[in-house]
Amino acid sequence: MGWLTMSRRSMGGHATAKAYLDDQLTYSRPVEGGTEGLKVLASSCPQNRTYYAAVQVLKNGVGSEVFAVVCKVLWNPRSKNGEQFGYKDMTENMGPCEDNCPRAILDLLTPTEHEHALDWRKRCAENLKRRARKLENGDRIKLGAAITFTDGHVGDEFVVEKRGRRLSFRAPDGYSRYRITRVMDMPWEIVPTTKVHKTIFA
Template sequence: MGWLSMPLSSMTPYETPKAYLDAQFTYDRHDEAGKGGALRVLASSCLRNKVWYAAAIRTVDGVDEPAFAIVCLVSWNPRARDGFVFAYKDMTEHMGPNEAECPERILALLGDTDDPSALDWRRRCLDRLSRRAAQPLEHGMHIRLPAAIRFTDGHEGTDFIVHKRGRRIALAKPGSGYPSYRITNLCDMAWTVVPPPTQTRVHKTVFG
């Protein structure tokens, strides 16, 4: 499925991508005899208004199927000049989405599956969670990237000093003190911590 775009008026009464998508993927189409289908969202998260992750349960003829993951790419620009402030592209975990930052609380709600693409997606999500949990980025930390990155100002390097303000992370060249760089998905990279240089302790000479 391609992207579906819309103006703010088409989102009414919902004011955010998360609220709209929560409602979009929750419906009940059973008839009076209980035949038909339904879908309900158990939990969701719209990370940075860029990707919406959800655990959902499909019901067919009154019988619940195992919970599965829905992933929607999101474009959200309330100041869009053409008026189309919101767009999304939906897929399920069975389509093997590239986006794999699903929160742990949503992954925990998913049911059993033997679908190879879904299993691979869940593994990638868990791998990212384990990397982030191993050692969080902290202010002042000296880190080294697995490969050099070249920036638009021409600087290319692997070593940076972390500057944190709330959830925002910027990087500075060692010795510069000014955080000039940002790297997308830095937390997911296999960076390592550079230990501070060992200082040689000079002992005081004592004469007998």
């Protein structure tokens, strides 16, 4: 499907993209022999950019399959053209490029054999695993590919310098410190180093 855009006045009183999409994806309608519908079990829309939801299929009020819905979101409350909100919806079976679904939503999905959905779930799980990695002060890391910085330095190995939650990176043979944007999303590995421990005399 394409993009659907609207003004905030057309959002049915919902104050956020998440609230609007939750409402759109939760419904029940009469069909021959009973009712059918959908129910959002859990959803997330960080920074109003991408909406992820675990959606359950309902038939006669009874829940069955749970699948993922992904919506690309446009959120611009100050838009001058009157279209402050827009979205483009997809199911996981369409293999969305957006693959940062939270673990709490992935865990609610029921098994599937759909190739695109399986690939999407795998990508999401791999991204979660990368973000779960820990970096400590003094760690030495090797990136999957070298980075060129504005001062001309090119490198793929760095020593981590951690101050609270702030990270900077120093070339092993230099003193310059660098920032690496979204380092937790990048492929890297810890380079084993020999640590010298203090000798304690009795």
